[in-house]
Amino acid sequence: MKKSNKKKQEAFLDPHEWEEWVRQHAAKLLLFARQQTRSHQDAEDILQEAFLKLSQKLQEGSFEGSQEFWLGYIYTTLRRLAIDLGRRNDRRIRREEKSQTLDESHNQEEDPWFDTHAADEEMRKLLEEGLRLLPKKFSEIIVMKIWGERTFAEIGEVLGVSLNTAASRYRYGLQSLRKYFESHRRQGDL
Amino acid sequence: MPFSTSDSVLFRDLPQEGGGYELGEDDFSLVDFEKRLMQCSPQMPRAELMEICEDMPSYTLADKLSPSPLSDELLLTLQSYGVQAASGERNSPFFWNILPAAALIAILGIITALWWTGKTPLLKHADTMAHNERFTFGKLDGSQALRTGYAMPVQKVINTSPQGVIVPSDSSPSYCVRVDSVEKHAFFDEQGRLIEAERPQVNYIVVPLQVY
Numbered sequence: 001m002k003k004s005n006k007k008k009q010e011a012f013l014d015p016h017e018w019e020e021w022v023r024q025h026a027a028k029l030l031l032f033a034r035q036q037t038r039s040h041q042d043a044e045d046i047l048q049e050a051f052l053k054l055s056q057k058l059q060e061g062s063f064e065g066s067q068e069f070w071l072g073y074i075y076t077t078l079r080r081l082a083i084d085l086g087r088r089n090d091r092r093i094r095r096e097e098k099s100q101t102l103d104e105s106h107n108q109e110e111d112p113w114f115d116t117h118a119a120d121e122e123m124r125k126l127l128e129e130g131l132r133l134l135p136k137k138f139s140e141i142i143v144m145k146i147w148g149e150r151t152f153a154e155i156g157e158v159l160g161v162s163l164n165t166a167a168s169r170y171r172y173g174l175q176s177l178r179k180y181f182e183s184h185r186r187q188g189d190l
Numbered sequence: 191m192p193f194s195t196s197d198s199v200l201f202r203d204l205p206q207e208g209g210g211y212e213l214g215e216d217d218f219s220l221v222d223f224e225k226r227l228m229q230c231s232p233q234m235p236r237a238e239l240m241e242i243c244e245d246m247p248s249y250t251l252a253d254k255l256s257p258s259p260l261s262d263e264l265l266l267t268l269q270s271y272g273v274q275a276a277s278g279e280r281n282s283p284f285f286w287n288i289l290p291a292a293a294l295i296a297i298l299g300i301i302t303a304l305w306w307t308g309k310t311p312l313l314k315h316a317d318t319m320a321h322n323e324r325f326t327f328g329k330l331d332g333s334q335a336l337r338t339g340y341a342m343p344v345q346k347v348i349n350t351s352p353q354g355v356i357v358p359s360d361s362s363p364s365y366c367v368r369v370d371s372v373e374k375h376a377f378f379d380e381q382g383r384l385i386e387a388e389r390p391q392v393n394y395i396v397v398p399l400q401v402y
Contacts, residue, residue: 013247014247015247015248018244018246018247019244022240022243022244023240023244026234026235026240026243027231027232027233027234027235028232030232030233030234030235031232031233044235044236044239047235047239047243048239048242048243049362051243051246052246052249052357052363055246055247055249056357058247059247111233112233113232113233114230114231114232114233115230115231115232115233115234123226123230124230127227127230142227146224146227146228147228147231147232171220174220174223174224175220177223177227178219178220178223181223
């Protein structure tokens with residue numbers, strides 16, 4: 001019995017293939033997790049849990065579909081875990097919201113959403129701020145589309161909305177974000 | 191993180207996916223904006239988190255982990271003293287479901303036992319012993335022994351060994367440590383003779399894997 005389990009595990013999950021896949025997608029998935037949650041710690045928690053769920057499914061052989069479906073599964077799982085976490089820890093999150101106001105600047109400096117070396121520092125700060133301020137239904141599509149490189153059809157599937165809804169939300173969200181940038185440019189921030 | 195697509199996402203996908211939507215002047219300005227956003231690469235997770243996530247295929251699922259049974263030699267030794275070890279229950283799925291709670295109890299048990307080690311055994315009334323039916327007495331006259339009283343068991347940890355990372359049913363990966371200990375019971379029979387029995391125990395301590 002044990003031997004057959006081991007064979008099954010090897011057949012469904014190659015450690016090297018997994019490692020490579022995790023490295024390739026970890027950054028974009030963490031960004032999505034951050035956009036979905038209220039704190040950096042929560043984002044790391046749900047990312048770890050989502051990876052674990054996928055890894056378990058693959059080890060058990062209960063995941064249906066090839067590797068190209070892994071990403072869709074992780075996005076859906078991250079979103080569901082973030083919703084569950086929000087519901088479960090409502091009181092804790094309210095406390096965090098209170099302290100977040102005080103710690104916001106500190107957190108942004110310590111746990112930036114974007115790579116500080118690659119991006120212009122002012123641009124990075126504005127982008128993070130803009131994504132945080134944008135209603136979630138717009139920001140999640142922007143994150144999945146631009147940095148997650150998902151198609152509108154795939155995004156629609158994860159969010160449970162039509163392709164057209166996903167596309168129009170993306171456009172509206174992008175316009176709002178640009179307006180936010182423009183207002184700061186006028187103020188001389190950019 | 192470099193992006194392989196040189197074309198703007200909006201420019202590429204909206205006309206096809208947006209149901210025949212035609213691009214206007216505003217869209218072309220959005221395309222430029224999009225390109226600027228693409229230049230920002232998302233931050234990689236911390237090295238510790240990456241290591242945990244990359245190693246996940248090596249984790250053992252709790253329902254596939256079976257603890258080492260007591261060795262035949264040890265069982266024979268126990269039986270020669272008239273003690274029969276409890277069997278089988280650790281392989282059930284229920285055991286693994288209560289594993290985290292059991293671990294806490296085990297820790298408390300070990301702490302209590304260590305506290306008691308070296309102290310004079312406390313005598314208690316025999317009725318309480320009736321609930322402790324993990325082993326039975328064969329050669330010894332258990333009924334006689336139970337009638338008078340027994341001492342609180344004294345427990346001594348003899349070995350600890352790491353079992354690697356397991357994933358209990360609540361899906362949080364945890365380190366598992368096997369703790370081998372010996373529980374010593376002392377009884378007095380009606381003649382006032384001291385009867386001692388030792389019971390080897392295996393407990394598993396589960397410590398949630400922390401990434402912070």
